[in-house]
């Protein structure tokens with residue numbers, strides 16, 4: 001059976017003399033492990049299509065549950081990331097988080113679109129990578145079912161408006177009336193984390209210069225790390 005799907009290459013492993021096993025992430029089909037036959041031969045049309053970060057329209061052949069890539073129309077390879085080691089680490093981190101969302105036969109179009117937008121900003125803008133990464137995490141986690149409570153106290157449920165504490169273990173803010181050893185969170189940082197999953201990634205550039213995003217990024221990271229399996233976070237970029 002032949003079919004066509006948008007996808008991005010999350011991982012690849014060399015295989016035999018000239019082939020590669022490629023892990024694709026498709027918005028409709030989730031994870032697809034496919035062989036790129038002959039892609040390591042000089043002048044192979046699949047050479048660039050079998051590199052990590054390559055996003056495009058892949059033509060696949062399926063037989064008995066095995067997939068092979070027959071063709072790829074590359075839309076973006078995010079090639080320039082390879083020339084900036086720091087931004088490359090951030091990009092690899094996005095791929096590793098997307099990897100957790102990519103399950104065989106289960107589409108995840110929201111995570112797929114988020115990944116492409118975040119990579120485009122990382123590759124083509126001069127915005128701080130730490131800001132782009134925190135913005136990615138704050139949208140990714142709710143898509144994975146982890147939505148922090150940023151406007152209601154996680155202990156007593158009363159509304160929180162203003163500065164508070166952020167308890168990453170309990171998963172949200174703690175009001176001033178409830179006892180807590182969690183770190184303080186400013187009104188600005190709390191609003192950033194509250195708004196992120198409610199706004200599209202395209203508004204992220206507006207955060208640039210906002211004094212509170214580094215604080216939001218630092219408080220949010222432990223919330224991510226506690227909930228993401230260790231094997232998916234071998235590559236973790238530094239915080240601001």
Ligand SMILES: [Zn+2]
Nearest residue numbers: 153156175178
């Ligand atoms: Zn409370």
